[in-house]
Amino acid sequence: MTTDDRQLLQELLHAYGPGDQEHQVRAICSRELTPLADEIDVDASGNLVALLRGSDPDAAPVRVMAHMDELSMIVKRVEDDGSLRLSQLGTMYPGNFGLGPLTVLGDTEEFTAVLLLGSEHTTPETSQVWQTKPDGGDQAMQWSHVRAFTGRTPGELAEAGVHPGTRVCVHRSRRDVVESGDFIGSYFLDDRAALVALISAARLLRESGRLPVADVHLVCTTGEEMGGIGAAWASRTLPGEITLALDVGPAEAEYQVPASSGPVISYADDAAVYDKVLADHLMALGCELDLAPRAAVWEAYDSDASRSKASGQAARAALLSLPTLSTHGYEVQHRETSGRVARLLAEFLARPVPPKTG
Missing domain, CATH: 3.40.630.10 (Zn peptidases)
Structure with missing residues (x-):
């Protein structure tokens, strides 16, 4: 190249x-x-x-x-706590991209969110984490298990133009080309x-x-x-x-x-x-x-x-x-x-x- x-x-x-x-x-x-x-x-x-x-x-x-x-994500709904429930645009799963920073492409503002599963230091009461643990449900991580933390209220998200249908992408900080011998890697x-x-x-x-x-x-x-x-x-x-x-x-x-x-x-x-x-x-x-x-x-x-x-x-x-x-x-x-x-x-x-x- x-x-x-x-x-x-x-x-x-x-x-x-x-x-x-x-x-x-x-x-x-x-x-x-x-x-x-x-x-x-x-x-x-x-x-x-x-x-x-x-x-x-x-x-x-x-x-x-x-x-x-x-491959990206789309907002399915905005929760009362300001987190976003996401669905996939294309065939991909949370495990493909891992937990970490996202970019929310609001109609009036582009900002950073974080894809979260929940703390590993939890019991079956935190069901979405427990279901994915090897000693719990041992399920593959699905979109229903994760949420995008925004640090914003629903009102603030509305002002940013975030709603069902808003696109969400892997953050730019995770899209750098890396080299490994004769090979390159990236999302x-x-x-x-x-x-x-x-x-x-x-x-x-x-x-x-x-x-x-x-x-x-x-x-x-x-x-x-x-x-x-x-x-x-x-x-x-x-x-x-x-x-x-x-x-x-x-x-x-x-x-x-x-x-x-x-x-x-x-x-x-x-x-x-x-x-x-x-x-x-x-x-x-x-x-x-x-x-x-x-x-x-x-x-x-x-x-x-x-x-x-x-x-x-x-x-x-x-x-x-x-x-x-x-x-x-x-x-x-x-x-x-x-x-x-x-x-x-x-x-x-x-x-x-x-x-x-x-």
Whole structure:
């Protein structure tokens, strides 16, 4: 990862981007893509769409997507003591993020709260703690067990614009990139590292003087963690039949994907079977570039591309995954992962996309 890409990743990680409130992330992506694109716009779903014009006006356009939203929380209710009861936006649990500081994105004020379970020095009378103790109920910690302490009264929270539906995010102080040997770690590499790869691919094409064959719509999407909402809209409204997504993929033994491997090309997940011709083409290009690509069939997984195909908004779908440890938790990637994916994506866009054969 270059120094510039590392700085961009850190800036993206510090930006809050809960579902349907991704404007901080979108502003950074817009700044980076504007000098690289022929046109740039924000569509009705809040997606940022950057057009790279291709060399062949007769080639079918391609849509490439990486999502801006992050796993986050939403206020379910405000309690009489000023604490907040939370629910999840996306598939995550309190244990994934741990107890600690949060940022409450009130309508008129952004402020710090703390996610609490309760004291370990308690008995069964403090039921939410007891239920999660190994010598108590031995239950996995759920959202019903925890609360967000605000230190404010309900009236003060109302003045700050806090109500059911207010978004709550992991605090910025817990979103710094850390290094561990050849690896980096942080919350929300899903999907900020993929956004870096998407932007880097556009930069590689521009700096090399190469044009994509077909018109390419680079789409920074909204609401992926809530069901691929922005991607479905973009796949429906933008021209072309191909949607290719960039997203993290689980670096786990069951998929034979190590965290140090090159880009992972998926052939299927829980939502759809990916286009085999496109997947084979990506694998061949990855081998040609000596990127050590891996093939995988993901389970307990779907993406912007597979959801678009499953909903009938994309005729052909492909997925480039960034091998990642601890997905939907404190995530870890090899420092070269986003750069490898960027190189493969740039090459894919500069080569003719094979036609569908069967």
